[in-house]
Amino acid sequence: MTTVVFIHGTGVREPHLTTLLSQVASGLATTAPGARLVAYDWGGTYGATLAADGASIPAAPGAGTGRSTGGPEDGDETEGWARLYQDPTAELATASAGAGPRVTPPGAAFPDERPRALLRRLAAEGEPAAGALGPGLSEAAAGLARSPLLGGAAEALDQETLSWVLARSLAAALVAEGIAGDRPVQCGGDARDAAVTVLAERLGAPPAGTGRGPLLRMAGRPLVRLGSRYAVRRRRALTDAAHPAAGDILKYLARGEDTRQGLRELVATAEPPVVLLGHSLGGIIALDTLISGPLPEVELLMTVGSQGPFLYETGALPSLAHPDPLPGHVPPWVNVYDRRDLLGYAAGPLFPGRAHDVATDSRQPFPVAHSAYWSDPAVYRALGERLP
Known part of the structure; x- marks a missing residue:
């Protein structure tokens, strides 16, 4: 029985991971009913957190000073x-x-x-x-x-x-x-x-x-009028909401070895043959882990909406610098990207003969396109056709 190790992207934590896994399992059942799906919940163990409870977040302008921090109507232009x-x-x-x-x-x-x-x-x-x-x-x-x-x-x-x-x-x-x-x-x-x-x-x-x-009162959409002031006043809440996604990327690029080692240990316990299925940053983690050392159990890498090719081309991929080629021990690589997903990149032009690109079109605008892969039958067909 083939084991598909799903490696989630940035900012994913429970209970959303369980919901996402249910969607992926449903899609796999249509093209690979015999596959066993296993999740690598790296976010819960190695993902970013505000270790000092947000001590680095400054107070809003005027906080505690008695000065106004509103819009043009109350003195702040x-x-x-x-x-x-x-x-x-x-x-x-x-x-x-x-x-x-x-x-x-x-x-x-x-x-x-x-x-x-x-x-x-x-x-x-x-x-x-x-x-x-x-x-x-x-x-x-x-x-x-x-x-x-x-x-x-x-x-x-x-x-x-x-x-x-x-x-x-x-x-x-x-x-x-x-x-x-x-x-x-x-x-x-x-x-x-x-x-x-x-x-x-x-x-x-x-x-x-x-x-x-x-300044005159200007007509405009409420969110446009409130944008900067709203963001400054609610910076703490916005940071709490956004930091898992942005922080996950920064932390991985700075200190990603624990995350890669965790994936190696999970693969070692999985029933071969193993497929690594990585979304977004999860695809980077999978690619990085395979480049950094052989994992004989893994017979296929599939990245979906991933920035791995972009990081490689810009010199930011931790395990491999452009123009060095993929090591021979990296298994066949299928890279899926949606033409409308601004966070999905092509790998084929950078790794000719080693990476095979599959371009899809969810007909969704960005950023919805970045998470619409898991309801797209083309993604599961691409995996099912190549499953070992």
Whole structure:
């Protein structure tokens, strides 16, 4: 009787492991009814834990100081800026949506004529006004001068408020461009605010010292508006929820020998022939263990949605560095990845003739695709066809 040793992925703990095993057993029964399924519960023994009960997690900003840690509505503008970095015209859009019908008398200037002219002048003069915000001010100002939102915003807001809204839009556009371009250094809030003040004065606001123009309430999805503040305030709870998955990876890569030794000991007690079936980090553990020394009982390795090939190519796989080949004692290797799973990688191009890739398509978006393998008949067919 073939023994299939299932090696789970990151963050899996009981009771979820039992549920997962039930799903895998059901799938195996359709293509390999004679196989015996055994679980390697490495997470429960060697997985990551917060050994000091989360002592490394900082308190939220303002905790114990009496200072506000809320959003723009109660004094902290950080969340408003997070919304602007996502959509630099969010304030303009909100103001424009609130503009009512307005008739401009014959011969009178339209409300948006002056701000558009000031933006065009700023675009022509170039970069110095942006300072620490980074390059791109000319392009951002020229684009804002053409914005269809400017007309409605100019009708709804007074000139001073509009100047601050435009200045923040420009600043947010430059910061967002830096985020998208992975700029290695971003400015702090003080430098950003100083640049906004300069830009606002260039766009018609009174000299510094008369106010900064508070952020307008911006329409947006609740979770987007709450994102940064919510995460900071609930950092402990979020860390408790996330650390098993992230911590498992980091701990394995730093101190994985105990996990590999545990798998060797389990294989030694299993009835041969043995198949190692590893999902995600479980596939890395299985591959690493086989590379680091012969396990004659194991006749097939099957990795599913695994990052082993990626770690090998980047030099992060503990047991083997690119371009060294797989040792001869590694058994046949079947590597399954879903084309939509961003955590599944191909092994065949890196190990030609030694690793056989099976590409599947669960028709699920990521990250659901990363856990949908175990309801995909193609995965069990690939295993059943090759089972020793």
